[in-house]
Amino acid sequence: xxxxxxxxxxxxxxxxxxxxxxxxxxxxxxxxxxxxxxxxx
Numbered sequence: 001x002x003x004x005x006x007x008x009x010x011x012x013x014x015x016x017x018x019x020x021x022x023x024x025x026x027x028x029x030x031x032x033x034x035x036x037x038x039x040x041x
């Protein structure tokens with residue numbers, strides 16, 4: 001029972017970490033896009 005909860009907790013943390021990485025790469029892409037569009041303006 002406790003192991004099951006612990007496993008779920010670990011999976012949840014892993015999912016949060018993955019989401020955070022996705023968000024970071026999204027922010028990076030957005031910043032790159034802003035830099036590119038500033039060049040054209």
